[in-house]
Amino acid sequence: MSDWKDICSARKSAQLASIPQEWIIQLPPETRTNVLDIPKDCGLLTTRELQITETTDVGILLRKLHSSEWSSEEVTIAFCKRSIIAQQLTNCLTEIFIERALQRARELDDTLKRTGKIVGPLHGLPISLKDQFAMKGLETIMGYVAWIGKRAESDCVLVEILYECGAVPFVRTNVPQALMWWETYNHVFGRTTNPYNRKLTSGGSSGGEAALIAMKGSPLGVGTDIGGSLRVPSSFCNLYALRPSYERLPYYGVVNPQEGQESISSVLGPMSNSMSGVKIFTKAIIDAKPWTKDPLALRKEWSEKEYCLSEHGGGKSLCFGMLWDNGISRPHPPLQRAMKITKAALEAAGHKVIDWEPHRLVEIYGNAEKIFCSDDDHDRRSQCELSGEPVIRMMSPIDDMQGHTMGESFSRSLVDKVGHRSAYDLWQLHKEKRELRKSHLEHWKKTSERTGTGRPVDAIISPTIAYTAAPHGLNTSASFYSAFSNALDLTACSFPVTFVDGELDVPQPPHPFRNHEDEAIFKLYSPDVFAGGPVGLQLIGGSQEEEAVISMAEIVDAALKVYSA
Amino acid sequence: MSDWKDICSARKSAQLASIPQEWIIQLPPETRTNVLDIPKDCGLLTTRELQITETTDVGILLRKLHSSEWSSEEVTIAFCKRSIIAQQLTNCLTEIFIERALQRARELDDTLKRTGKIVGPLHGLPISLKDQFAMKGLETIMGYVAWIGKRAESDCVLVEILYECGAVPFVRTNVPQALMWWETYNHVFGRTTNPYNRKLTSGGSSGGEAALIAMKGSPLGVGTDIGGSLRVPSSFCNLYALRPSYERLPYYGVVNPQEGQESISSVLGPMSNSMSGVKIFTKAIIDAKPWTKDPLALRKEWSEKEYCLSEHGGGKSLCFGMLWDNGISRPHPPLQRAMKITKAALEAAGHKVIDWEPHRLVEIYGNAEKIFCSDDDHDRRSQCELSGEPVIRMMSPIDDMQGHTMGESFSRSLVDKVGHRSAYDLWQLHKEKRELRKSHLEHWKKTSERTGTGRPVDAIISPTIAYTAAPHGLNTSASFYSAFSNALDLTACSFPVTFVDGELDVPQPPHPFRNHEDEAIFKLYSPDVFAGGPVGLQLIGGSQEEEAVISMAEIVDAALKVYSA
Known part of the structure; x- marks a missing residue:
């Protein structure tokens, strides 16, 4: 058997060969970091x-x-x-x-x-x-x-x-x-x-x-x-x-x-x-x-009624809950500004934005992480062993053995026992998860006391991760801002808001760190490094609420476009 | 701690005490086996x-x-x-x-x-x-x-x-x-x-x-x-x-x-x-x-369109697939007659009934049984241990240690390894189950070649179990006729057809037995013992097809009532 590195090189060469020669362009210097205009210029x-x-x-x-x-x-x-x-x-x-x-x-x-x-x-x-x-x-x-x-x-x-x-x-x-x-x-x-x-x-x-x-x-x-x-x-x-x-x-x-x-x-x-x-x-x-065609796919037709926000007052005066900070990792300054822009844009469009109070998120992440670790990484290891390639433990381009590793992340610290879990233990996690989903649903419904619409918050708005595009190999978060909707099966739609601006997005003074990742994320930020990167958020609705979530994301997107015009 | 038997007696007495004294009736002799008329007579x-x-x-x-x-x-x-x-x-x-x-x-x-x-x-x-x-x-x-x-x-x-x-x-x-x-x-x-x-x-x-x-x-x-x-x-x-x-x-x-x-x-x-x-x-x-209220409940409204059989030609000329015998356990004579009655009734009402060919049922049951046994009975045993009551292994009224036990059933023989299963092994069963569901769906769709309606079979009709109400303690089947719709998540509706008739439902000559349960079920039948018991069937539709399945069961029920009138 050839060395796995040789196999990779051969595959990469085959990829190159599948490109028509006449489409090979002259590459810009590596120092040209933003390459968006090259299709126009080349x-x-x-x-x-x-x-x-x-x-x-x-x-x-x-x-x-x-x-x-x-x-x-x-x-x-x-x-x-x-x-x-x-x-x-x-x-x-x-x-x-x-x-x-x-x-x-x-x-x-x-x-x-x-x-x-x-x-x-x-x-x-x-x-x-x-x-x-x-x-x-x-x-x-x-x-x-x-x-x-x-x-x-x-x-x-x-x-x-x-x-x-x-x-x-x-x-x-x-x-x-x-x-x-x-x-x-x-x-x-x-x-x-x-x-x-x-x-x-x-x-x-x-x-x-x-x-x-x-x-x-x-x-x-x-x-x-x-x-x-x-x-x-x-x-x-x-x-x-x-x-x-x-x-x-x-x-x-x-x-x-x-x-x-x-x-x-x-x-x-x-x-x-x-x-x-x-x-x-x-x-x-x-x-x-x-x-x-797919026996597991839901038999649920596209609902124009739901897309017209029948359960959200027809979309006229929505009330959003803004998750400014999930209490686990504080979002970088550009994300905080993006949330402020979105709030202002929605208010200008006649909607309401209240604070979303995070609810039992550490428990939710802990439960999810335990589920993901139930095979003790057996699946990945066994696939790597087939070829002899190493399991990739970090992605730093400098040295494969340095820098932050996922294995040490905060989310992994939520997993009490590492090792193969039994099916029975997995069932106990399902029980816990079911209770967490119920608890979160009740928490959400209770917001009807604060919205003024007679309804609970129509959707949550939050970052998708605590930072914007980061340097290679330095990602340090388990994305506590996204995984919670996977664990609770909440429909979510991400949308762009703005770009990192070195002058507007100044570093903040340190806050009391909640865990080592919160600290690492705080230290990661530098306007020079992040400037120019896109800043996006997400809108989170209920389970199987695709139609309404798309519709509300369209409303938010339109409000942002009017506001920034 | 009191003996578990004393606790049971006390609870049973409390139950008796919760009945108004004036509603205590004079009991018929034990020899009166059919008690349906006693509410009228007492x-x-x-x-x-x-x-x-x-x-x-x-x-x-x-x-x-x-x-x-x-x-x-x-x-x-x-x-x-x-x-x-x-x-x-x-x-x-x-x-x-x-x-x-x-x-x-x-x-x-x-x-x-x-x-x-x-x-x-x-x-x-x-x-x-x-x-x-x-x-x-x-x-x-x-x-x-x-x-x-x-x-x-x-x-x-x-x-x-x-x-x-x-x-x-x-x-x-x-x-x-x-x-x-x-x-x-x-x-x-x-x-x-x-x-x-x-x-x-x-x-x-x-x-x-x-x-x-x-x-x-x-x-x-x-x-x-x-x-x-x-x-x-x-x-x-x-x-x-x-x-x-x-x-x-x-x-x-x-x-x-x-x-x-x-x-x-x-x-x-x-x-x-x-x-x-x-x-x-x-x-x-x-x-x-x-x-x-329930975070796991499907967000799927009641569909009048589906109830009106929009995907089944409006319900005018349906084609049913009759599962006469699943190839694992042959149904008792009264069930065979019930299927014939139902076929005749549907045909008289202008519908079509073709044979349903069972598809990979032993694999489907084996997969389901392995899932059910993944905790090696830990859940039940631990609940019994709390009080000291024995785990009930059979239900014969004669002697708790005699007769057929579930532990020896044919379905258990499909489980290759008994013992706690790992979460990873459970995932492998999910993979297998997913493939079986797909295979069954394709098998179903292929029936469109035989229905003459341009559609696949609209629903399957089958027994719910291979026999009718049996003497206490003698149940011997894992109900291969029902569990397959649980494993594949097919909607099913059971309905009554007729009653066991000692003269019509004569014992059949032995057939080549497929397994020891098939044989045990065959030997279980005796017109004298089963006579008078109800005989029901079930109608099986697709996943999340509650509206259509109810509607089709109503059609079958109406056809049976007209036919037997």
Whole structure:
């Protein structure tokens, strides 16, 4: 057996070979950290291709595709080219299958020309996929050396539905080894960087998607989220993303670490430069009745009534609860400013914002962390042992043995016993979790005493993680701001607010630290290092409240746009 | 600490003391096995009380209550009295709280008189509850000696909603120790018998409910089902029952064995003498938005569209798949006849019935059984150890150490390793289960080639267990006909068809036995012993298809009534 490093090099060379030679651009110097404008400047894209790829509203893109103003072939070529530019600048891709995509696009164009009818609501639209969504004949490597060469025998249900909807999958995107990380690095494809500042991470685990979409190399991507993996990279890269509830969107056939762990299920969701992308994707997939293909998918149709906020007073005077600080790790100054902006924007739009009081969060995280550790890392270790590659314990680019390790994180300190847990012990965690969910629901309902609307708080607004895009290898949080909605199965939608501003976002004096991570996060902040990075937040609603959460996120987004105009 | 037997006697005496002395009837001789007519003959019920309790259509009962033709107080008194008669004849009750119920009924009457408005859709209706549904201040004993004296601090969510809907809970009903049994016997309250023939079991684990409702001692009861516990007793006692999907109806706060086992969740559902009871209960609970109280309950409104069979061609020409024999245990002759009657009735009503081919059922049962055994019986053993009562291993009334034991059943033989399973191993079972569910879904969809409707089979019809009400202690099946819908989370509704007829249901010649249980079940049948017992079947639909399954069960029920008229 060859050395795992050789296998990685070969795979990386094969990836490079799958790029058309004529799309190789002259790279900017490494000192050029913000690479967002390079697609415009590098000369590879035509004016029309730039016009296509700069159309960030997915609704508009689809209208032009469906009216045949733009063919799927030209739209697909435009995004393929731009994705290859993104790849060369941020290393965001894994599998590249341009020929397959173009053939598909031409077939769709042909059908539309022939029949006058679109194949489905996503007709002609290129869509990128995180390296978990199995596609027939392609490898799904998910950051494991051992999975190189493992080709899927069939499409996962999501891909099947995307094809039925008329979409054009064209690339897959990078992830961290085993996915559980807020950065994107693995031994096979290496590290993905943030196009806003390549010295910073694009986040994780859907970090390849985030970098790609931020570069406008894809109009719509699909990621997954078990603790924040859709929302954290979206916040780091100025994107919108939806974390739906367990099994609202079809996960069958998606490869995943700890497969079969169903206590806190990973979910898939859309990432896009616009809320329209988030809504169109979610509605299209649900309208395709995923429960007819995925036996675990919820039989719950898209509800226009819920989207019209029937349970939220029709959306006229909403009341949001702002989670300024979860009492575990204090958000960095840019996030505090983003929350103030959002509050002011919502108030200016006639809504109300009250303080959200965090409720039993340490217990909730402790419970979740114990569930995640129930196999004592057996799943990841065994996959690494297959090839001999080391388990990645930290992601510092300087030295694989230095810096912060996840194993020492605050969240791990919440796990009392490390080691294999029995099924019976797992059941006890389920009991505890059920009680915590009930307690949190009652806490939420009690806010009706303070909202003035007669309803409980319509949604919570909070950071997705305590900081913005951080330097590679320095991530230090278990994202207590995101994982709580996974543990409680609350629907959440992340949205961009502003950018780190060195002058406005001055460091604060130290506060009494609640734990070593709180201190480490505080010390991490420096305006010089973080400046220019996107600052995003998330809106959190109830379980299976996808329609209302999308609708409320649209309201918040519109309010922010009016306010900052 | 007193001996557990003394504690049981004391609790049983307290139960007796909770019965009004004037409601004690003269008992018939033990040789009178069918006791259904005794409420009419014993003289305790007035003509009006007989008229009330003989009203088996819950819709009619509610109309009379809501129009004030009958007061809730008189209806409650009538059912209380009749439930006490049922108790004396079949030993079906655990907790009896007549005073609480009557006070509640009087309050409801008062509100209706004062405001002219009903409190909710179940206004004034007495409802009985299996001894799992925690009620503030009452014990929930669930067949464990150790749980005597354990009083609930709050109502479970279902009871909370029942009160909001205007219902009048009045008694709770008997269960087998630890629930996992097709009979109803425990050391505290003893054995429940079948009112159609007291030598036979009323089934389990919702066997107290079944005997009570069959006696018309309650118009509507609530049971639970993790492997057939609603459907088997309903079939044994000539009732209708719905097993909804996981979390469609609110389970929060219901006590349960193996709490926290969420791989195959126990669900609650209605039992009644009419389909109207099944529908009214299900719709009322869903309309109360259980997800606002139970964080795990599905946010899925009652869908009239699905009830109108929008996905089943409007219900005009349905195609059913008949599961004549699951290949594991052959159904007794009365069940074979019931299936033939149902097929003929459906065909006469313009529907189609094709053969259902069982699909990977042994694998499905093996997977389920391994999940259920993951704690190596620790949960039950530990609860028994608290009081010193023995774990009940068989239910023969003759000798606690003889006869068939569950531990030797065929289903246990599917479990390769007995002993505590690790969480990681449980995850592997989840993976396997997910693949089995997908495989079964595809198998189902493939039937569209044979139905002639353009759709897959609209529902499966099958026995709920391979035999009808059997003599006490002789149950020998793990109910392979029911547990498969629990494992795959398929909605199912059981309904009565006919009665065992000694002349029509003659024993068959032996067939090649597939396993020792198949043989034991074959040998169990004797027309003399089983004659007169009810024969029921079930209709099985998709996951979260409660509305359509109720609607189709109504169609089958109507067809059977026309056919046998």
